[in-house]
Amino acid sequence: xxxxxxxxxxDRTGRRPDVPLRITVDGEPVDGVAGQxxxxxxxxxxxxxxxxxPSGAPxxxxxxxxACFDCLLTVNGVRDVRACRRRARDxxxxxxxxxxxx
Amino acid sequence: xSRHVVVVGSGPAGLGAAxxxxxxxxxxxxLDAAEDPGGQYHRMPPAAFGAARPGRLHHGWRGFERLxxxxxxxxxxxxxxxSAVWSVDRTEQGxxxxxxxxxxxxxxxxxxxxxxxDGLVLAPGAHDRVLPFPxxxxxxxYTAGAAQALAKGERLVVxxxxxxxxxxxxxxxxxxxxxxxxxxxxxxLEANPAATVARGWAARPWELAAQAGKAxxxxxxxxxxxxHRVPYxxxxxxxxxxxxxxxxxxxxxxxxxxxxxxPGTERTVPVDALCVTHGFSPQLELPVAAGCRLRGGAFTDxxxxxxxxxxxxxxxxxxxxxxxxxxARTEGLLAGWAAGGGDPGDRAAAALRRRxxxxxxxxxxxxxxxxxxxxxxxxLRPDTIVCRCEETDYGTLLHxxxxxxxxxxxxxxxxxxxxxxxxxxxxxxxTVAELLRGRAGGGDPHRRPVAQPIRLGELAxxxxxxxxxxxxAR
Numbered sequence: 001x002x003x004x005x006x007x008x009x010x011d012r013t014g015r016r017p018d019v020p021l022r023i024t025v026d027g028e029p030v031d032g033v034a035g036q037x038x039x040x041x042x043x044x045x046x047x048x049x050x051x052x053x054p055s056g057a058p059x060x061x062x063x064x065x066x067a068c069f070d071c072l073l074t075v076n077g078v079r080d081v082r083a084c085r086r087r088a089r090d091x092x093x094x095x096x097x098x099x100x101x102x
Numbered sequence: 103x104s105r106h107v108v109v110v111g112s113g114p115a116g117l118g119a120a121x122x123x124x125x126x127x128x129x130x131x132x133l134d135a136a137e138d139p140g141g142q143y144h145r146m147p148p149a150a151f152g153a154a155r156p157g158r159l160h161h162g163w164r165g166f167e168r169l170x171x172x173x174x175x176x177x178x179x180x181x182x183x184x185s186a187v188w189s190v191d192r193t194e195q196g197x198x199x200x201x202x203x204x205x206x207x208x209x210x211x212x213x214x215x216x217x218x219x220d221g222l223v224l225a226p227g228a229h230d231r232v233l234p235f236p237x238x239x240x241x242x243x244y245t246a247g248a249a250q251a252l253a254k255g256e257r258l259v260v261x262x263x264x265x266x267x268x269x270x271x272x273x274x275x276x277x278x279x280x281x282x283x284x285x286x287x288x289x290x291l292e293a294n295p296a297a298t299v300a301r302g303w304a305a306r307p308w309e310l311a312a313q314a315g316k317a318x319x320x321x322x323x324x325x326x327x328x329x330h331r332v333p334y335x336x337x338x339x340x341x342x343x344x345x346x347x348x349x350x351x352x353x354x355x356x357x358x359x360x361x362x363x364x365p366g367t368e369r370t371v372p373v374d375a376l377c378v379t380h381g382f383s384p385q386l387e388l389p390v391a392a393g394c395r396l397r398g399g400a401f402t403d404x405x406x407x408x409x410x411x412x413x414x415x416x417x418x419x420x421x422x423x424x425x426x427x428x429x430a431r432t433e434g435l436l437a438g439w440a441a442g443g444g445d446p447g448d449r450a451a452a453a454l455r456r457r458x459x460x461x462x463x464x465x466x467x468x469x470x471x472x473x474x475x476x477x478x479x480x481x482l483r484p485d486t487i488v489c490r491c492e493e494t495d496y497g498t499l500l501h502x503x504x505x506x507x508x509x510x511x512x513x514x515x516x517x518x519x520x521x522x523x524x525x526x527x528x529x530x531x532x533t534v535a536e537l538l539r540g541r542a543g544g545g546d547p548h549r550r551p552v553a554q555p556i557r558l559g560e561l562a563x564x565x566x567x568x569x570x571x572x573x574x575a576r
Binding site: 002003004005006011012013014015016019034035036037039040043044048049053054055057058059060061062063064065066067068069070072078080081082084085086087 | 250
């Protein structure tokens with residue numbers, strides 16, 4: 001099994017039923033839930049990697065709170081957005097990044 | 103006109119500071135980069151989740167809600183969410199000016215504001231410190247804080263099954279969060295041997311009694327682990343992560359008390375995710391930019407009333423020492439009271455100082471129970487990445503330190519690019535400084551004049567006129 005969202009039904013926090021949203025990642029549609037960060041959408045959709053380091057090695061979320069800058073994405077044309085800090089919006093067009101393609 | 107106090111950060115320390123300043127009669131602007139107050143400790147689920155009972159995941163939630171509602175609902179408090187402080191400017195007289203970007207995280211069109219407070223309280227908090235090990239850069243290796251933030255903040259389990267390793271009491275709530283969210287936690291590994299942990303916890307039992315709340319919280323987590331039959335093993339650590347493009351297995355080993363590996367004790371554990379923490383790094387760029395003196399190069403130096411060495415600037419919470427939420431909140435109350443012009447001789451302030459000192463003593467006991475062993479670099483191989491951003495490896499770092507450029511840590515950084523990538527040494531800074539100790543000196547790993555990224559277009563725009571400015575112009 002991999003990363004997943006706790007199902008809303010039975011969530012002890014009393015979450016209301018999920019409100020779906022859809023973003024695209026390098027043109028491919030990815031479904032998420034309103035309230036998730038972009039990192040949350042991608043992880044819950046089974047993606048762990050969306051950025052490459054200088055050597056081309058894959059990277060994803062590491063610190064989860066905006067300190068490590070490993071999870072950078074291009075969002076609606078704007079580069080270097082921390083996926084763990086940015087709330088996903090329905091229709092966001094997201095592109096993966098690599099350090100060497102500056 | 104009443105004093106204007108700006109509080110940076112709305113975790114336990116920042117909320118406490120806002121409450122303290124309001125009690126002293128000041129006008130408060132409370133800033134946080136997040137959309138909601140609470141910081142990492144009381145990280146709230148997003149409004150869109152409509153969670154009716156978020157407190158189910160938290161300790162002390164009632165108290166947090168009361169404090170939050172009192173502060174945010176106060177007529178003299180302005181709450182600025184999604185507000186990143188990217189710079190502080192020292193001034194001739196009084197506290198520095200605070201440069202703020204308001205708008206969604208890392209957005210392109212955020213509004214610039216400049217605040218000119220009469221008192222400034224810095225409470226930016228801390229993030230996990232993770233020591234490097236071979237493979238720690240693989241996707242699926244997370245800081246323990248990431249696993250916690252995603253579970254609490256957006257109900258996401260980072261993987262299943264999960265192994266949790268490192269050192270410190272923080273391992274326990276992280277394990278509890280993942281268990282609560284339905285993940286299988288294989289084991290929790292504390293690198294320190296049982297004797298070190300027990301000695302730290304057992305010393306001066308009267309302090310433990312005085313901090314029954316915090317000790318009870320930890321005991322509750324330990325009980326949860328036991329009920330779910332999750333082993334808590336001491337003297338064992340993850341010394342390597344392996345996998346093809348993502349973590350697939352963790353190599354664990356027994357450690358001596360100095361964290362050197364006991365040969366022949368390696369075990370390989372298949373994992374879907376690995377969560378690691380070896381303590382916390384305080385976010386010191388703002389106090390350093392403000393000119394605040396540091397204590398031992400590691401924390402912001404404060405006096406008995408949380409004053410820093412810079413007039414009008416106060417510090418509270420983890421940037422003054424890793425002491426946990428109750429200490430942070432109490433430090434915040436004191437800092438806010440003093441920043442707002444409250445009387446230091448006030449009886450309530452004296453009681454707060456006593457409460458803070460007890461909470462700090464408890465933190466000291468935890469630090470003694472969970473030290474970082476000096477022999478951890480023994481895990482590293484020449485090709486182990488130390489700086490994640492620039493992929494500077496251990497061998498390159500040592501070679502640069504011993505080579506022609508030796509002598510200055512700055513020369514080593516420029517030569518190897520360690521610490522010069524997007525995170526600006528937030529992650530590797532303390533580690534590089536430790537590895538270079540005795541080889542290359544100088545340099546300040548906490549110096550980041552631009553505390554948060556600002557885009558050139560945003561920099562080119564003039565600051566928006568803030569209410570603060572209009573008032574001072576009147």
